Amino acid sequence: MSAFLQTILTPDFVFTVIRVMTPILFAALSCMVFTKGGIDSIGIEGIMLICSMTGPVFSYLTQSAIGGVIGAIVTGILLAFLFGYVTLQLKAVEILAGIALNTMASGLTIFVIYYVAGEKGSTQSLFSPVVPNIEIPVLSSIPILGDILSGHNILTYLAIILTFVLAYVFYSTPLGLRIRSVGENAQAAASVGINVMKYKYITLAIAGTLAGLGGAFMSMGYVSFFSKEMIAGRGFIGMAAEAMGMGNPFGIFLASGLFGIADSLAVRLQLLNFPTQLIQTIPYMITIIAISIYSYKRSKREKKL
Amino acid sequence: MKKRILTVLLAGAMAISMLAGCGSGSAETTDGTTAEGALSAVFVVTGQLGDKSFNDSANAGITKMAETLGCTTKVIEIGRDQTKWQPTFEDLAEEGAYDLIITNGSNAGELVLSIADMYPEQKFVLFDMEMEGDHPNVYAISYEQNEASYLAGVLAAMVTESDMEFANADKKIGFVGGDEHPIITDFLVGYIEGAKSVDPDIKVYVSYIGSWDDTAKGKEMAIAQYNQGVDIIFPAAEQAGLGCVEAAVEMGKYIIGVDSDQAMLFDGVSEEKANAILTSVLKEVGNSLVRAASMEMEGTLPWGTFESLGLAENGVGLADNTYYQANVPDDIKAAVEAAREEVSSGAVTVTSALHADDATSQAIIDSVAP
Numbered sequence A: 001m002s003a004f005l006q007t008i009l010t011p012d013f014v015f016t017v018i019r020v021m022t023p024i025l026f027a028a029l030s031c032m033v034f035t036k037g038g039i040d041s042i043g044i045e046g047i048m049l050i051c052s053m054t055g056p057v058f059s060y061l062t063q064s065a066i067g068g069v070i071g072a073i074v075t076g077i078l079l080a081f082l083f084g085y086v087t088l089q090l091k092a093v094e095i096l097a098g099i100a101l102n103t104m105a106s107g108l109t110i111f112v113i114y115y116v117a118g119e120k121g122s123t124q125s126l127f128s129p130v131v132p133n134i135e136i137p138v139l140s141s142i143p144i145l146g147d148i149l150s151g152h153n154i155l156t157y158l159a160i161i162l163t164f165v166l167a168y169v170f171y172s173t174p175l176g177l178r179i180r181s182v183g184e185n186a187q188a189a190a191s192v193g194i195n196v197m198k199y200k201y202i203t204l205a206i207a208g209t210l211a212g213l214g215g216a217f218m219s220m221g222y223v224s225f226f227s228k229e230m231i232a233g234r235g236f237i238g239m240a241a242e243a244m245g246m247g248n249p250f251g252i253f254l255a256s257g258l259f260g261i262a263d264s265l266a267v268r269l270q271l272l273n274f275p276t277q278l279i280q281t282i283p284y285m286i287t288i289i290a291i292s293i294y295s296y297k298r299s300k301r302e303k304k305l
Numbered sequence B: 001m002k003k004r005i006l007t008v009l010l011a012g013a014m015a016i017s018m019l020a021g022c023g024s025g026s027a028e029t030t031d032g033t034t035a036e037g038a039l040s041a042v043f044v045v046t047g048q049l050g051d052k053s054f055n056d057s058a059n060a061g062i063t064k065m066a067e068t069l070g071c072t073t074k075v076i077e078i079g080r081d082q083t084k085w086q087p088t089f090e091d092l093a094e095e096g097a098y099d100l101i102i103t104n105g106s107n108a109g110e111l112v113l114s115i116a117d118m119y120p121e122q123k124f125v126l127f128d129m130e131m132e133g134d135h136p137n138v139y140a141i142s143y144e145q146n147e148a149s150y151l152a153g154v155l156a157a158m159v160t161e162s163d164m165e166f167a168n169a170d171k172k173i174g175f176v177g178g179d180e181h182p183i184i185t186d187f188l189v190g191y192i193e194g195a196k197s198v199d200p201d202i203k204v205y206v207s208y209i210g211s212w213d214d215t216a217k218g219k220e221m222a223i224a225q226y227n228q229g230v231d232i233i234f235p236a237a238e239q240a241g242l243g244c245v246e247a248a249v250e251m252g253k254y255i256i257g258v259d260s261d262q263a264m265l266f267d268g269v270s271e272e273k274a275n276a277i278l279t280s281v282l283k284e285v286g287n288s289l290v291r292a293a294s295m296e297m298e299g300t301l302p303w304g305t306f307e308s309l310g311l312a313e314n315g316v317g318l319a320d321n322t323y324y325q326a327n328v329p330d331d332i333k334a335a336v337e338a339a340r341e342e343v344s345s346g347a348v349t350v351t352s353a354l355h356a357d358d359a360t361s362q363a364i365i366d367s368v369a370p
Helices: A002-008 A011-036 A044-062 A065-089 A094-117 A143-149 A154-172 A174-184 A186-191 A196-222 A234-244 A249-270 A276-280 A282-304 B002-031 B054-069 B082-095 B105-118 B145-160 B182-198 B215-227 B238-251 B271-276 B285-298 B322-327 B330-345 B358-367
Strands: B040-045 B072-077 B100-104 B123-127 B138-143 B172-177 B203-208 B232-236 B254-258 B277-283 B306-309 B316-318
Touching (some): A002 A249, A011 A154, A011 A196, A011 A234, A011 B215, A044 A065, A044 A196, A044 A234, A065 A094, A065 A196, A154 A174, A154 A249, A174 A196, A186 A196, A234 A282, A249 B215, B040 B054, B054 B072, B054 B277, B082 B105, B105 B138, B123 B285, B138 B285, B145 B172, B145 B277, B145 B316, B145 B330, B182 B330, B232 B277, B277 B322
Parallel strands (some): B100 B123, B172 B203
């Protein structure tokens, strides 16, 4: 037990949690925006995967990390628009369009990297600049706190900042109010003169940007190259985190943190000779437990209404 | 329009390269005086070339068969769509234009065995497969990855106890697997036995990523092990293992590659990654195919059986490249060479997780648990 506590009660462990939760936070924030705008977010996994491929590719082509991140964001927006066009204008079923997007992403990414890098597994043979980690001046010199909070990737800090920005936008600006009203009841919004399509596409652009950043973090921050299927379910975990956080940016932040803890714990416990099979189920058990609690609370709240 | 020109150019280039291939092939057989011994072989790629792994290694072997043995060879890529595999193999067997049909047994083994039974006149060679049952016209090759892993274990144990730049005082080495799987356990058991042959008290940290693709999680696994004082890790986890390489570079540690000569993949791209990969454990698919072809020409290939090729037959090995030569101290190279001799000659037998029972493998893993 003491070995267990020694493993998790370290600044290093908390640092790891923040790194692990970053892509989940981006995914969850993206899902939150989709959901607030009344659009299904099941395509998030595929959008993130394609963005995690275009990031290093554009970074390689422009030889600049900013070029790569912009490439990933633009890809994210275009894919979200594509999803929006197919579901909003052509009236395709959202779930089916999302699944199609996810399936397409697996094959398309491999096709493109083979064309660009001559390899089918990864872009490791391309020299693509990455987004750096940064030490925060004053903070890094504070004992423990500095070890935990300083030295993360720029995109990690961006994810945290964006949590606050989105909270402000959605609850304190007319734009946020209109997106939410379009999402909750498009006809009612239209009746008071809101251009529904315009706000749907603004929603898609914001959600696509966040998914693009999440993808870029995976291949330009977490590791320095794209490899096939590298999102590995983080988009779907993001959907669960969004549900668990009840659509509230800060709730989502905490939920992402919980998944970060579960994942980091799974990594550490293996080294303490806990049975591997059991440990690998931890993140999923937490998902099920958390969603059960969430659903229970929601059903109780709905009964009250 | 541009695209169309490109397409035409590419098609032209492909046609020319194919003609060139035919030209040299037929020239060998017509000019060669011992044409009656030469074979014709077709390599059916289940998937595509360019995987920097098995298929490319096999393709290199096919090229070598044409160059050194004078075989007439052809390579057909049939993609991943399994519905197209059966007709291709049936057509080739029906046609009977090639002496040997060669393919990857771990992908298409079952299918090929059923077709082989229908066409007893056609001979098939399946690599990376342990064949069961009675198939007199099939020859299968499997690879003893435990023997090459044994050498990797010797190297890792020597490195962690050396005064190399990134080696620390702890006698700890690491292993990261994609998932618990018999072949991965085979890698692990060989690795542990090699390490124990150097130092019986060595500790081996073992983690499983639970995925073959999750590079980021692979990196986390490696970081966690390196933080425990491990200074060299052997990841057997396909793409996910690339994350371990990344962790090694960032933390200033060592890594042993797998499946392909990974250091050479980074040659000229990232010197620091290439330098972190001391060597790689290889299955020499190409060598084994050349061996099979030359045995067939001598009439000694044991049809109807499978052979496990280890270090003695050059079926597996450690990558020896410029980075290995530059980064690994001479005494470690000598120790690895000595171990290779011992295993090849049969003086040392490496346990195989594929043939031993689970309890034996588990006991070996537990014996070095930290």
